[in-house]
Amino acid sequence: MDILLIHPPPMLDPKKANSSFMSSLLIGYGMMSVGAYLKKEGYDVECWNIPAFYMMGISLKNVLDMIQGRSPDVIGIELNWLHFSRGAIDICREIKKILPEVKIFLGGVHQTLFITQILNRNKFIDGACLGEAEKTFLSIVQSVERKKSLRDIKGLLVREDRRLFNTGPPEIVENIDDLPPYTLRLVKPTPRAPFDMAAINTCRGPCHFSCKHCIGNKKTYISSNLSPRKTLSAHSPEWIIAQLEYLLRDVSKIAIQDYIYCKPKILLQYAVEIQKHPILRDKIQHFNLAVLPGSLSRGTLRELSLAGVDSIDFGIETGSDKLLAILNRPYTKEDVLKSITDSCENGIRPLTYWMVGLPNETPDDLQETKNFLLKTIERGGIPRWVTPLCIFPSLELYEKASEHGLIPRFRTFEEYMIFSETTFSSRGAYQDTITHEMNGVSKEEIMARANDLKSFIIQQSDLILQVQGQYQEIYGKFHPRLTANPLDIWNKKVLRSIKGTFF
């Protein structure tokens, strides 16, 4: 059996795909994990990154010819993020035209949220996986191989005899260390600079907290069908080392962006374990981590830095205490400032993330955010991203939108396709992608608030570069590869490009 897993482009047209306003080159490690699981079971698997083919100048026709030439038995299409919506569906349609017999299944977070709508409206798709899919996809492949019905496989919405059958929650690999780490050697084309980066999956299950704008929220995670897991399980340090060994054969930039900060003791164990593997440690050229402000001690940050972590993304969201409380964010502004200082003093650059368009947000809240943003800069924070709130089904702010004064603009899967269709704008003119309005606040106003905050950040450029200059020596002490010049260039590049970033 030959299995092809496809990371689709946002749009089929390469020119439009290459100018998407959201980055599209990264394959989700969820699909990579499905691939690794099938490989371990002895199947031939490849993961094709179509946006990367497009970047190399390979046309859609050539890609389709290659798929037809290969003629796989089963195809999985990833639809993990909303900006791949149109491309994922359109590539399914094109493949069915050239290979009408092949079985095509969708998988990933975004399609899980819209699974019934998608299959009802796109009859050429054979089925879709509900959430975690290693076991489900293996069963699909085995059933196709044995020409058996797919209706007995858990975790599927599947089309048979022109009808759709929902087979309920998936069976999952309970002990996540039983999942094989993934290798980028399954990927075509080979990842290359500047996209030679890989994310590690450290944990699965709901977050310990319940922020209202987040899908990991422990109250809504289960209802989103992402997984039947009731608690957060983390990989052992040994598994993480095995995963790192695989990845560092092919790339030198690493990221951890899941909810492992909920388990700071385990994160500390990872840091200590990595330090025991100096050859591995020295292969890491860049190591980024997402962290909830206030969740890691100074000592843990130091160990992480010694393990190679050189930048941390802190989702601060807002400087308004009122809005932090509305979102249920589990930290204070003091915690934020302490995290920033502790990071800088331990050689880690703190990148800060901000949001606008939050429920009940007023001009006073935005002023508070600016005041606080300035304080974070003075402490060493580097503003990286300003994002308008994005709501979609399963989020508490979407399901209970009216309680929070929000009016969703999009209801259907097709309406969210605007995220596939929008192209880069250096002025940050993305108002049509704003997912909601608020009592008295239009989508244009929300976009203007984001751009106003970005302009404010740009005005602080000299201050940001000056404060970063003061920490240069400490960064270099912990990470000799982080010499002054490239860092300065990186900071200036971020400040130059911040206007065009979105979500």
Ligand code: B12
């Ligand atoms: C870690 C993370 C990241 C990491 C790594 C992502 C990765 N998967 O490799 C990074 C930082 C790279 C990332 C980036 C982004 N992310 Co993100 N990410 C997450 C997060 C917090 C956790 C993912 C995770 O660890 N899941 C555990 C793994 C094992 O499960 P999984 O990914 O769902 O995969 C399983 C199934 O979905 C399924 N599956 C997945 N793919 C496929 C494919 C096939 C063919 C099949 C059969 C099955 C299948 O099987 C997998 C294994 O069981 C999720 C929230 C969440 N709880 O999922 C957001 C989330 C997926 N990300 C989100 C967003 C918006 C983004 C970005 C657009 C952010 C940005 N502004 O850049 C980018 C897009 C990246 C890109 N490719 O363009 C949104 C998506 C919202 C939506 N409706 O589309 C989420 C839901 C967070 C949110 N806002 O609520 N992300």
Ligand code: SF4
């Ligand atoms: S702490 Fe992070 S992952 Fe957890 S609910 Fe809040 S935003 Fe989501």
